[in-house]
Amino acid sequence: MAKRIDVSGLSAYYGSHRAIDDISMTVEPRSVTAFIGPSGCGKSTFLRTLNRMHEVTPGGRVEGKVLLDDENLYGPNVDPVAVRRTVGMVFQRPNPFPTMSIFDNVAAGLRLNGTVRKSELADVVERSLKGANLWNEVKDRLNKPGSGLSGGQQQRLCIARAIAVEPDVLLMDEPCSALDPISTLAIEDLIGELKERFTIVIVTHNMQQAARVSDRTAFFNLAAVGQPGKLIEIDETERIFSNPSVQATEDYISGRFG
Amino acid sequence: MASTTPTDTPPAPPLSPRSGTSTGRAGDKIFSGLSKGSGILLLVIMASIAGFLTYRAAIAISKDEGNFLTTFDWNASADPPVFGIAVLLVGTVISSIVAMVIAVPIAVGIALFISHYAPRRLAAPIAYIVDLLAAVPSIIYGIWGAIVLVPYLAGLNLWLDQYFAWTYIFDQTQPGVARNMLTVGILLAIMILPIVTSVSREVFLQVPRMNEEAALALGATRWEVIRLSVLPFGRSGVISASMLGLGRALGETMAVATVLSPSYLMSLHLLDPGGGTFAQNIAAKFGEANGVGRDALIASGLVLFVLTLLVNGAARLIIARRKEYSGANA
Numbered sequence: 001m002a003k004r005i006d007v008s009g010l011s012a013y014y015g016s017h018r019a020i021d022d023i024s025m026t027v028e029p030r031s032v033t034a035f036i037g038p039s040g041c042g043k044s045t046f047l048r049t050l051n052r053m054h055e056v057t058p059g060g061r062v063e064g065k066v067l068l069d070d071e072n073l074y075g076p077n078v079d080p081v082a083v084r085r086t087v088g089m090v091f092q093r094p095n096p097f098p099t100m101s102i103f104d105n106v107a108a109g110l111r112l113n114g115t116v117r118k119s120e121l122a123d124v125v126e127r128s129l130k131g132a133n134l135w136n137e138v139k140d141r142l143n144k145p146g147s148g149l150s151g152g153q154q155q156r157l158c159i160a161r162a163i164a165v166e167p168d169v170l171l172m173d174e175p176c177s178a179l180d181p182i183s184t185l186a187i188e189d190l191i192g193e194l195k196e197r198f199t200i201v202i203v204t205h206n207m208q209q210a211a212r213v214s215d216r217t218a219f220f221n222l223a224a225v226g227q228p229g230k231l232i233e234i235d236e237t238e239r240i241f242s243n244p245s246v247q248a249t250e251d252y253i254s255g256r257f258g
Numbered sequence: 259m260a261s262t263t264p265t266d267t268p269p270a271p272p273l274s275p276r277s278g279t280s281t282g283r284a285g286d287k288i289f290s291g292l293s294k295g296s297g298i299l300l301l302v303i304m305a306s307i308a309g310f311l312t313y314r315a316a317i318a319i320s321k322d323e324g325n326f327l328t329t330f331d332w333n334a335s336a337d338p339p340v341f342g343i344a345v346l347l348v349g350t351v352i353s354s355i356v357a358m359v360i361a362v363p364i365a366v367g368i369a370l371f372i373s374h375y376a377p378r379r380l381a382a383p384i385a386y387i388v389d390l391l392a393a394v395p396s397i398i399y400g401i402w403g404a405i406v407l408v409p410y411l412a413g414l415n416l417w418l419d420q421y422f423a424w425t426y427i428f429d430q431t432q433p434g435v436a437r438n439m440l441t442v443g444i445l446l447a448i449m450i451l452p453i454v455t456s457v458s459r460e461v462f463l464q465v466p467r468m469n470e471e472a473a474l475a476l477g478a479t480r481w482e483v484i485r486l487s488v489l490p491f492g493r494s495g496v497i498s499a500s501m502l503g504l505g506r507a508l509g510e511t512m513a514v515a516t517v518l519s520p521s522y523l524m525s526l527h528l529l530d531p532g533g534g535t536f537a538q539n540i541a542a543k544f545g546e547a548n549g550v551g552r553d554a555l556i557a558s559g560l561v562l563f564v565l566t567l568l569v570n571g572a573a574r575l576i577i578a579r580r581k582e583y584s585g586a587n588a
Contacts, residue, residue: 051475053471053475056474058378081478082477083477084475084476084477085476085477086477088475091468091471091472091475093468095466095469095471095472097472097473097486097487097490098469098490099490099491099493109476109477112476112477113477161472161476162475165477
């Protein structure tokens, strides 16, 4: 299950433009790692290289290595579709399949993997919705469309959909930026529970959120607009927010820029 | 833009579409008169067409010695006139259904290829060529159909009759050249392909990126992305595209008239020559018809008019309902 991520020398491009440059870091299993940094610094791009979603953007290209335990996601014989089945992702805006019921949304990934037995699906859907703290709110309307839920519920539905296939890693790209404070709190609590089972990487613009939910924090920055984003430092969250080793990190978290 | 910041200085008066009329300048008056006049003219034209059709149709139907709806014959210029639209109605609907059954799956396939499979430098030319099909005049299709398609399809007819006669519709009871409803349907399918393709393609291109990424991130292959995100989103758009194509197939005249060898025999055997459609029948008979004969053709035109109106109305209803499915209510 939860696996270690080991990134070395990773650069990502949009066409000829280099968006992130030479990033290396290690993400421990069963922990939450937060990516912070100003807009455009490449933290979302970097996140999307971890499940090979970057290359679905036209012109998207990646150099370098991402090891999941010992397997290189960018190895020559690795199928990106298979990678995405083991590295789940939750997006900025909740994106349940609009025409599908709540049940079918959660079951979608399982069906892609070939699970069709009704009883097995029902078990996993219940377990996943409970895991996403959504079961009590939707158990009486599993056949209603997922798009009828509130924004926060939809985002938890997307989390349930992502964890239903038992991924090794869960990537979250600003999962709370479209949500109100109460829904945000619900998701943050959920992240705390999920890290018992998954390796979680979360991109956030909210530094309090990074401080609340993460064990380790990585600070990204870019020299100037149009320059590639770089990893400035990664450390224990407590250290990053109290005594970071790089001046730029301190400037950013204390609000002096960005 | 200013409406989002109510604390600003007093907002400017709202710019209503009519605020220009108060200036009283000559240019404004002329333009407003012109646009109003065009609008009214359109209504007058529509109303006079409908009124004309209904009036002449009423005359014809009152003189009809047969039953206008159920008679299998068209002797409107005879005395007494005997005519009915049964064969034409069935022929029109059947040829259009055949066209839809053939064209819609192919059009959806082409649209998906252009929107999701083809590399960009290939997608644009293919889209252009498909659109070009729509620019070919229908008489050209008719000539091509009569000269190329009809002899070419004779073999297909034999084959269908040999292996699929048990389906009844492919049972060929009168062997002969392929001037039948199947050929007409195939020709109509080619003719409605561009409209169905381009509307479907537009809908498929509108699928929100985040819906497709939801499927991709679950580990969906390209086909699975299409099945999970693109087709459910585009379904109602494809339906309305098909309705637009159906509207065209129902009213197509020259291509049908050139290919079909018409008769007033009611037959559901697609491979037998015979049958007819409203538009084909009008084109074939109008020149020699007079008096009641013309009115009778006009009456059949009215039925086609209503049929097309219903199909287009249904298409519009579906397009309007599509908004609920857009997935933008997140």
